[in-house]
Amino acid sequence: MVAAADAEGLERFAVLGYSLGGNVAVRIAARYPERVTALVLTATFARAGQWLGSITDLWSEPARRGEAELLARLLVPLTLSPQALEGLTDEQVEAAVRATAASFPPGGGDHAALVKGADLSADLARVGVPALVIATTADRLVPVELQRAVADALPGARWAELPTGHLPFVERPQEWAALVTRFLAELPELPELPELPELPAHRG
Structure with missing residues (x-):
């Protein structure tokens, strides 16, 4: 994912993760804190339970x-x-x-197997960017209690609810998109990155 951002010339970016993709998004935010500006999670869980x-x-x-x-x-x-x-x-x-x-x-x-073996406990505590957790409150696949645990473990995370099952972009796509875009629009402007010195060419 980070390599894909590099290929597009993106220095910094927000990451949105849905369901198991939320685990990927959290890992990116925890491991590349200098690259990620914000995190949005929907129907995500830290552990399967x-x-x-x-x-x-x-x-x-x-x-x-x-x-x-x-x-x-x-x-x-x-x-x-x-x-x-x-x-x-x-x-x-x-x-x-x-x-x-x-x-x-x-x-x-x-x-x-990835779903059952997921454990974001350590990664969630390391995330230091603005985060929004959108809970799917009528979800019969990922119970809302598992989603609440993600928000509780993310420092300063915002919480929003949609009365949908596991597919908010199918049941209430406009409301889901509005929550995401409103959160991202409210983020502060990013400071310019400092210029990095050129490294000498490696001679193997």
């Missing part, structure tokens, strides 16, 4: 066997809020299952 750990145990086996439709039938009702799910017809649920199954990349079993 018993509930999410049990779900990933169920998730991992069909993922390893390539049973995409079975895995989708498990995850669709867990990622949508009860309100959103009950608002769908049978045909729409089937369409969501097919679309979800078609979207799975290779490596789903490894993905599940």
Whole structure:
């Protein structure tokens, strides 16, 4: 991720992480404090705990066997809020299952193992940039209690809530985007970076 920023010529940047991507975002902020200006986390967890750990145990086996439709039938009702799910017809649920199954990349079993083995305890305490935690309060995959623990462990983190399942950008995309952009817009202007001296050419 940092190499991608280098390739785009970005000296400093904000990082947004969603779900397990929040773990990646926290690690970047903790390990590259001179590069990261702000952190936004949505539906993120520091540790899987018993509930999410049990779900990933169920998730991992069909993922390893390539049973995409079975895995989708498990995850669709867990990622949508009860309100959103009950608002769908049978045909729409089937369409969501097919679309979800078609979207799975290779490596789903490894993905599940990463979720279960996640532990951000040390990294969260090292983050020193402005942070916003957007909680998905109707989330049946990552319980809001796990998301609250992330905010509590981040020094000075702001907390916001959206009454959605695990997919806020599907259920309430405009509200989710507004929370993100408003937070970033309120950040103070960054000071200019000092010029670094040129290093002598290495002669091997």
